[in-house]
Amino acid sequence: MSMPYYVAPEQVMKDRAEYAQKGIARGRSLVATTYDLGIAIVAENPSRSLHKISEIYDRIAFGGVGKYNEYDQLRVAGVRHADTKGYAYSREDVDARSLANLYAQYLGNVFTHEMKPLEVEVLVAELGSGQQPDQLYHIAYEGTITDEERFAVLGGDAETITERVAASWKADWDLSAALKAARAALAGPDRTLAPGDLEVATLSRGNGRIDGRRTFRRIADEELALLLA
Amino acid sequence: MGLLRQAGTEHAPAAASAAVAASAGGAAVAALAPAPHATTVVALRYADGVIMAGDRRATMGNIIAHRSMEKVFAADRYSAVAIAGSAGMAVEMVRLFQVQLEHYEKVEGTTLSLEGKANQLAQMVRQNLPLAMQGLVVVPLFAGYDTGRGIGRIYSYDATGGHYEEADFQATGSGGRDARSTIKLGWRDALSRDEAVDLAIQSLYDAADEDSATGGPDLVRGIYPLIAVVDAEGYRLVPEDEVAERFGTLVARLQTEGRRV
Numbered sequence: 001m002s003m004p005y006y007v008a009p010e011q012v013m014k015d016r017a018e019y020a021q022k023g024i025a026r027g028r029s030l031v032a033t034t035y036d037l038g039i040a041i042v043a044e045n046p047s048r049s050l051h052k053i054s055e056i057y058d059r060i061a062f063g064g065v066g067k068y069n070e071y072d073q074l075r076v077a078g079v080r081h082a083d084t085k086g087y088a089y090s091r092e093d094v095d096a097r098s099l100a101n102l103y104a105q106y107l108g109n110v111f112t113h114e115m116k117p118l119e120v121e122v123l124v125a126e127l128g129s130g131q132q133p134d135q136l137y138h139i140a141y142e143g144t145i146t147d148e149e150r151f152a153v154l155g156g157d158a159e160t161i162t163e164r165v166a167a168s169w170k171a172d173w174d175l176s177a178a179l180k181a182a183r184a185a186l187a188g189p190d191r192t193l194a195p196g197d198l199e200v201a202t203l204s205r206g207n208g209r210i211d212g213r214r215t216f217r218r219i220a221d222e223e224l225a226l227l228l229a
Numbered sequence: 230m231g232l233l234r235q236a237g238t239e240h241a242p243a244a245a246s247a248a249v250a251a252s253a254g255g256a257a258v259a260a261l262a263p264a265p266h267a268t269t270v271v272a273l274r275y276a277d278g279v280i281m282a283g284d285r286r287a288t289m290g291n292i293i294a295h296r297s298m299e300k301v302f303a304a305d306r307y308s309a310v311a312i313a314g315s316a317g318m319a320v321e322m323v324r325l326f327q328v329q330l331e332h333y334e335k336v337e338g339t340t341l342s343l344e345g346k347a348n349q350l351a352q353m354v355r356q357n358l359p360l361a362m363q364g365l366v367v368v369p370l371f372a373g374y375d376t377g378r379g380i381g382r383i384y385s386y387d388a389t390g391g392h393y394e395e396a397d398f399q400a401t402g403s404g405g406r407d408a409r410s411t412i413k414l415g416w417r418d419a420l421s422r423d424e425a426v427d428l429a430i431q432s433l434y435d436a437a438d439e440d441s442a443t444g445g446p447d448l449v450r451g452i453y454p455l456i457a458v459v460d461a462e463g464y465r466l467v468p469e470d471e472v473a474e475r476f477g478t479l480v481a482r483l484q485t486e487g488r489r490v
Binding site (some may be wrong): 049 | 324325328331335336338
């Protein structure tokens, strides 16, 4: 008769965390920062169609790093949550905090109860309005949630990239300066990143389409090259 | 999409029971005044896209229920939807339609084709068929700019969800026949934007002249029909000042012509 081995819970958690961290570290990182007109999100991503950054709602954007299929599933769930809530109540009632909490709960549950943790980190960014400041929620693979008002870095190399962003970050800098700093932070001292290697999107005030509701906009190609020049 | 549809049906019972209650109160009135649509909305193609316009009156039998109702909406950036029929159901349908289009765009990362949007709306009209049989008919008019083909296109609907692409123009609602006659006489290929806006204004004026359920320009309160333009730059409303000015020109012309009839 075989006896199941006893494995200490500490060990189980440690193994899972290590597994998730390794998975996340394989992918490229993402930087989100506030600037004078809103929030800019920059990810290292050579693909034009498989996005790391997406629109969730009028003033809310999503960023994901790690395994594409896993964070994309979270993104779709987020869009559904926001659209359903906005339809049932009002567009004003959709906020990033509730969405970030939802992600944190889901990631936390999967981390403790499932065989395999999700190998993702997620960003929920919300453009402030009126008295409310811009808000960046960073949710890690095990459900830890942190909120930032200046910048956030997601991905395997987050610590060193955070140091680089912190060194250059300025309040109310313009979009061009913010994007250049984000690119330099992602690249590090030994590499250079071309505009084509980056995926960039903004949530920006005074950027409204239709009736000024949807503030999310992708920046690519010539426009991006011009801003990074 | 699935979840959204669930959300839609989840809210439908509440909306339906409210609407039935309203119609029960209005049943006697409805029997006296059988006109099912209390409105006039028009759409016409012009050189760069489409114009969509609608009057502002909502009626309950012979009573004016609302003087400044909006019947023309942006469905998304490149399309517009106008409604005729039971106001409560219609506005709710537009709201759900707008959410569906935006939801699709965000989840899929691309917008639906204009044809796809028209089909989606048809399904929603068809879902309303049981209520339409009880008198709560919704008949929308859908128009937009086909970004792939670079032209404006118009779709009309019937209560069963049947939808038909129109060649150049269409009008619906109780004053639709009158409005359509005016557009038919004035329409030609490649109208300019200003000519098309003037034609829409003239058609709504004529509809209001003949149909009691269609509101004309309200000079006292400053309420004018809503007119939207959809072209390569997207959906936008013609500014109210401009609509007022164009109505003013029309009225002045009619006065100098000395019309009595």
